[in-house]
Amino acid sequence: MSGSTQMVDGPVLAIEQLRLDVGTGETAVRILDGVGLSCAAGEIVGLVGESGSGKSMTLRTAVGLAPKGARLTGSVRVAGRELVGAGRREVLRVRREVAAMIFQDPRAHVNPYQRIGAFVADGLRRTRGWGRARAAQQVVSLLDEVGLPDPETLADRYPHELSGGMLQRVMIASALSTEPRLLLADEATTALDVTTQAEIMGLLRRLREERGLAIVFVTHDLDLAAASCDRIHVMQSGVVVEQGPALDVFERPEHPYTRKLLDAMPSRLDAEAPTPIGGAA
Amino acid sequence: MSAWLLPLARRVGSLALVLLATSFIVFGAMYLAPGSPESFLVRGNSVTQETLQAIRDQYHLDEPFLSQYVLWLGGVVQGDFGLSIQFRQPVSELIASRVPTTALLVGYAAVLILVVGVLVGVLAAVKRGGVDGTAIVVSTVAMATPSFVVAMALTSLFAVTLGWFPAFGAGEGFGDRLWHLTLPAVALALSSAALVLRTTRTSMIGALGKEYVETARVRGFSSSRVVWGQAFRGGIVPVVTLAGLVISGLLVTTTIVETVFGLNGIGSLLVQAVNVKDFPVVQAVILIIVAVFVLSNLVVDLLYPVLEPRARAKGGAR
Numbered sequence: 001m002s003g004s005t006q007m008v009d010g011p012v013l014a015i016e017q018l019r020l021d022v023g024t025g026e027t028a029v030r031i032l033d034g035v036g037l038s039c040a041a042g043e044i045v046g047l048v049g050e051s052g053s054g055k056s057m058t059l060r061t062a063v064g065l066a067p068k069g070a071r072l073t074g075s076v077r078v079a080g081r082e083l084v085g086a087g088r089r090e091v092l093r094v095r096r097e098v099a100a101m102i103f104q105d106p107r108a109h110v111n112p113y114q115r116i117g118a119f120v121a122d123g124l125r126r127t128r129g130w131g132r133a134r135a136a137q138q139v140v141s142l143l144d145e146v147g148l149p150d151p152e153t154l155a156d157r158y159p160h161e162l163s164g165g166m167l168q169r170v171m172i173a174s175a176l177s178t179e180p181r182l183l184l185a186d187e188a189t190t191a192l193d194v195t196t197q198a199e200i201m202g203l204l205r206r207l208r209e210e211r212g213l214a215i216v217f218v219t220h221d222l223d224l225a226a227a228s229c230d231r232i233h234v235m236q237s238g239v240v241v242e243q244g245p246a247l248d249v250f251e252r253p254e255h256p257y258t259r260k261l262l263d264a265m266p267s268r269l270d271a272e273a274p275t276p277i278g279g280a281a
Numbered sequence: 282m283s284a285w286l287l288p289l290a291r292r293v294g295s296l297a298l299v300l301l302a303t304s305f306i307v308f309g310a311m312y313l314a315p316g317s318p319e320s321f322l323v324r325g326n327s328v329t330q331e332t333l334q335a336i337r338d339q340y341h342l343d344e345p346f347l348s349q350y351v352l353w354l355g356g357v358v359q360g361d362f363g364l365s366i367q368f369r370q371p372v373s374e375l376i377a378s379r380v381p382t383t384a385l386l387v388g389y390a391a392v393l394i395l396v397v398g399v400l401v402g403v404l405a406a407v408k409r410g411g412v413d414g415t416a417i418v419v420s421t422v423a424m425a426t427p428s429f430v431v432a433m434a435l436t437s438l439f440a441v442t443l444g445w446f447p448a449f450g451a452g453e454g455f456g457d458r459l460w461h462l463t464l465p466a467v468a469l470a471l472s473s474a475a476l477v478l479r480t481t482r483t484s485m486i487g488a489l490g491k492e493y494v495e496t497a498r499v500r501g502f503s504s505s506r507v508v509w510g511q512a513f514r515g516g517i518v519p520v521v522t523l524a525g526l527v528i529s530g531l532l533v534t535t536t537i538v539e540t541v542f543g544l545n546g547i548g549s550l551l552v553q554a555v556n557v558k559d560f561p562v563v564q565a566v567i568l569i570i571v572a573v574f575v576l577s578n579l580v581v582d583l584l585y586p587v588l589e590p591r592a593r594a595k596g597g598a599r
């Protein structure tokens with residue numbers, strides 16, 4: 001809950017009673033069923049759950065990226081703008097002015113045909129109408145802000161010349177270019193090695209601090225979520241089954257599904273006595 | 282720099298080899314073909330044995346095959362393709378007088394192919410649905426229809442019935458020439474445009490589904506920016522490769538189209554020359570066609586790393 005009395009009232013992202021159905025008649029499937037989630041400025045909210053539980057789908061509704069033919073009910077408000085039932089203009093405004101998204105595989109999500117500088121600058125050039133020179137200058141400071149060394153040289157390189165970790169930083173820089181208030185990170189560290197993962201996580205936490213970003217962080221990794229997020233939402237088959245402060249959820253899970261998730265974590269398995277293969281039920 | 286120059290030198294070398302091999306094959310084919318060139322020259326006229334012999338001497342027809350070939354090749358490398366048997370005129374002059382018509386026709390067709398093929402291909406990929414379905418049906422028919430059938434259909438509809446375009450001749454002056462060349466260019470372009478359309482469509486559907494295009498959407502780019510600024514850049518790469526082949530291939534189809542529309546280009550020249558066994562002309566035209574084909578392949582190959590950053594010399598210093 002935000003008790004603040006700033007210009008911005010309420011959380012940056014507020015999802016309430018969100019229901020998402022795809023298909024018709026026999027093939028109709030309910031993918032999200034009454035999802036609620038909020039994220040305030042300066043807050044990192046973790047969204048965890050097994051594969052197919054609807055984490056990505058929830059996140060994507062916040063930038064108007066529901067699949068074709070999906071039916072949405074409920075409410076998704078981003079900086080006060082309602083996206084459920086919104087027209088294309090409203091969706092574009094949210095994408096341009098409020099929300100940004102980063103993904104699991106930066107190599108696929110960065111345009112391989114553009115130099116890094118041009119890729120990052122595009123946000124400013126295409127949605128703000130900035131000139132080339134002005135955008136290029138801003139790009140250098142953005143690349144610097146996300147911790148990339150030698151930004152001037154880097155801006156001239158192509159994505160295939162960079163490592164996955166560097167590319168994820170480039171993605172973050174491009175996401176930041178339009179000064180969003182909400183950053184949606186869909187498994188943004190899953191594909192990275194442990195060290196790089198920790199660095200990116202550290203970067204996100206710093207940005208939350210310095211820019212007052214609201215960050216929704218989707219992950220499979222409950223350990224990571226507990227360590228890095230303020231609050232955690234646990235999803236199972238399209239429903240948020242448990243939510244609360246990160247440590248509470250991690251240490252005193254109330255829902256059996258959360259406990260099951262926690263038990264399935266490799267770190268927990270290591271800590272306890274190994275279960276014999278084919279052991280007792 | 283040398284990492285760039287060496288492959289180029291290799292390509293130019295193989296270009297020369299291809300041309301040499303082509304010249305040999307074409308020369309051999311003409312040599313083996315039935316009928317002799319001088320019999321065309323003397324047809325209908327009574328000539329003395331001496332005249333006949335003079336012709337045979339001039340074209341070295343009594344020499345063995347290999348020395349005929351070498352003599353001819355020696356001239357070709359100096360730009361001398363010999364005398365046309367039919368026109369009694371240097372082949373190089375003859376060809377030079379015919380090239381402008383063909384160049385304009387092929388250029389016109391190439392523009393039609395690229396503009397129509399790429400635009401409609403992108404449109405079909407973006408809109409899908411009815412536009413896409415129509416484009417698929419029309420392009421399938423277009424690809425399957427031989428160019429002479431298209432040429433005759435166009436002539437009977439737009440030249441004979443409607444009278445919008447002339448059915449014959451190349452015209453005078455640029456505007457008039459374009460008007461005269463419109464139907465031939467459409468006939469020449471149609472099946473290639475359909476092929477380019479289909480390739481563009483498939484490639485763009487793939488590109489529009491790429492994750493980086495989704496990134497552009499999430500960033501709030503307008504639809505046209507997403508399509509032309511992001512998806513198109515990658516989607517066009519296979520089309521460029523294909524276009525090089527298809528456009529140089531027009532030089533082959535133009536033999537038919539120029540003949541049907543009575544145009545004095547090098548395509549109709551080739552057909553005439555083959556009919557009368559005017560072998561210096563046949564040789565020269567075929568060599569030119571093959572050279573254009575190989576050269577445009579070279580250009581496409583050199584263009585590929587420019588279009589595809591990931592294909593640029595790995596490890597080569599830049």
Ligand SMILES: Nc1ncnc2c1ncn2[C@@H]1O[C@H](COP(=O)(O)OP(=O)(O)OP(=O)(O)O)[C@@H](O)[C@H]1O
Nearest residue numbers: 022031049050051052053054055056057058067068
């Ligand atoms: N375009 C789509 N059309 C219809 N159903 C979809 C579509 N995309 C995903 N789904 C379905 O929606 C459900 C939720 O998918 P979602 O991608 O949100 O899961 P997730 O929690 O992000 O899983 P993961 O951890 O594997 O990324 C899944 O059952 C999936 O099959």
Ligand SMILES: [Mg+2]
Nearest residue numbers: 055056057186
């Ligand atoms: Mg997902």
